[in-house]
Amino acid sequence: MTVDKPTSGLAVLSWMPVAAMTVVAAADVVAGPGVGFLPLVSLGPAFSGLVGGWRRTALIGALALLLCVGLGLYDGLFEERRGFTAMASVAGVTGVGIAAAVMRSRREAELASVRSIAEVAQRVLLRPVPRTAGSLQATVSYTSAVAEARIGGDLYEVVASPHGIRVIVGDVQGKGLAAVETAAVVLGAFREAAHDEPDLLGLGERLERSVARELGGEKFVTAVLAEIGEDHEVVFLNYGHPAPMMVRRDGTADFPQPTAYALPLGLSAHGLEGPKPYRVSFAPGEQLLLYTDGVSEARDAGGSFYPLGDRADLLKEPDADRALQGLREDLVRHAAGPLHDDAAMLLLRYHGHVKGKSVPIE
Structure with a gap:
């Protein structure tokens, strides 16, 4: 069976947000609070905004916030500003990711319309x-x-x-x-x-x-x-x-x-x-x-x-x-x-x- 390379590539990209948050969570648990991995949880919604729709990006952002809260409590970071700073970072990146996903969806819709017009032009020309x-x-x-x-x-x-x-x-x-x-x-x-x-x-x-x-x-x-x-x-x-x-x-x-x-x-x-x-x-x-x-x-x-x-x-x-x-x-x-x-x-x-x-x- 031959695997379609473009489809396979998209599947890999779609799993990148979850994979990134999993790696960050594991590294944070192993390294402890002194290293400061927690803000990197925002990589999840950042990747999702590049490859997914706005709803999926919002969902990944919500999961990233929950993960940030859990890790922050585990590391005891809410006793100081670091925990809240990490949450603010995740929320900000999620907002930007949602905006990027909306803009990309609009461009894709415009491109589909242009391709449709090109196909009609081809049939005429x-x-x-x-x-x-x-x-x-x-x-x-x-x-x-x-x-x-x-x-x-x-x-x-x-x-x-x-x-x-x-x-x-x-x-x-x-x-x-x-x-x-x-x-x-x-x-x-x-x-x-x-x-x-x-x-x-x-x-x-x-x-x-x-x-x-x-x-x-x-x-x-x-x-x-x-x-x-x-x-x-x-x-x-x-x-x-x-x-x-x-x-x-x-x-x-x-x-x-x-x-x-x-x-x-x-x-x-x-x-x-x-x-x-x-x-x-x-x-x-x-x-x-x-x-x-x-x-x-x-x-x-x-x-x-x-x-x-x-x-x-x-x-x-x-x-x-x-x-x-x-x-x-x-x-x-x-x-x-x-x-x-x-x-x-x-x-x-x-x-x-x-x-x-x-x-x-x-």
């Missing part, structure tokens, strides 16, 4: 991708670099349009709420333009205009757009983003590069030429992984980048969700701890049909 789109099966993994966060500056979307399956994966400059706001602008523009624009280049140009207008040149977004039709090809448009990974039926992986690199979205004011579409074969039984630089630039303790191409065999798992989860777990192991950047991965599997039979991933 990074809504679940369709499980199937035409001949494609899609699954996604998102890991935020911000502790306890559900969303960040990476974005993804899959749209089944009249012009083919259109996909975007991007990475917003910066982090935090400002990056989330920028991601919302990009996704809103993509979702609308994906249905309207007849070709991928027109979609990219419209997306560039929308992003430049909304962001005013203050931020930029690296992104790769993809369009998959019925001709066993995928068309890419790359705006300064890491090249996608194609996993062929024999398990080999390659990273199709654009003919020329272009600036990220939002930097059209610099007047440089935009990206050119390029085509890559994409046949039934093959896989396409789009990802952000939080994946390709994740480093281990020695500073080595994550070898994504060498991990293509992890995607042989027949279940797409488990395959991507295995890749994510391997990425986290490589980083040996929390990731330093958001990491999004979108896996597309081409489950076409040949002579009436589905083509599996080998």
Whole structure:
């Protein structure tokens, strides 16, 4: 049986007030009144105020006062001021502990509310991708670099349009709420333009205009757009983003590069030429992984980048969700701890049909 470490740690902390008072009482009885252990009974309500609620802190404080009275009588300290001073110390620490517990409870309630709002924002901004789109099966993994966060500056979307399956994966400059706001602008523009624009280049140009207008040149977004039709090809448009990974039926992986690199979205004011579409074969039984630089630039303790191409065999798992989860777990192991950047991965599997039979991933 595996013990949940966070739960085990909380259990230990919850017993600390009782343990502290027990140790102080034993030490006081053994050492006698001359050492002056009695005021340390206040450690009980002090610890309780850090880890428990205000009611529990008040209860621990009452027990500490009773213990203080008992030890004071045992040591004969009420014949002088020391006994009353110790009681005043315990009462004061208990009051402070109760106030701290109340403030912590309020902060925890506020944090729970913020997390609830973040989950709603995630469903609106990074809504679940369709499980199937035409001949494609899609699954996604998102890991935020911000502790306890559900969303960040990476974005993804899959749209089944009249012009083919259109996909975007991007990475917003910066982090935090400002990056989330920028991601919302990009996704809103993509979702609308994906249905309207007849070709991928027109979609990219419209997306560039929308992003430049909304962001005013203050931020930029690296992104790769993809369009998959019925001709066993995928068309890419790359705006300064890491090249996608194609996993062929024999398990080999390659990273199709654009003919020329272009600036990220939002930097059209610099007047440089935009990206050119390029085509890559994409046949039934093959896989396409789009990802952000939080994946390709994740480093281990020695500073080595994550070898994504060498991990293509992890995607042989027949279940797409488990395959991507295995890749994510391997990425986290490589980083040996929390990731330093958001990491999004979108896996597309081409489950076409040949002579009436589905083509599996080998």
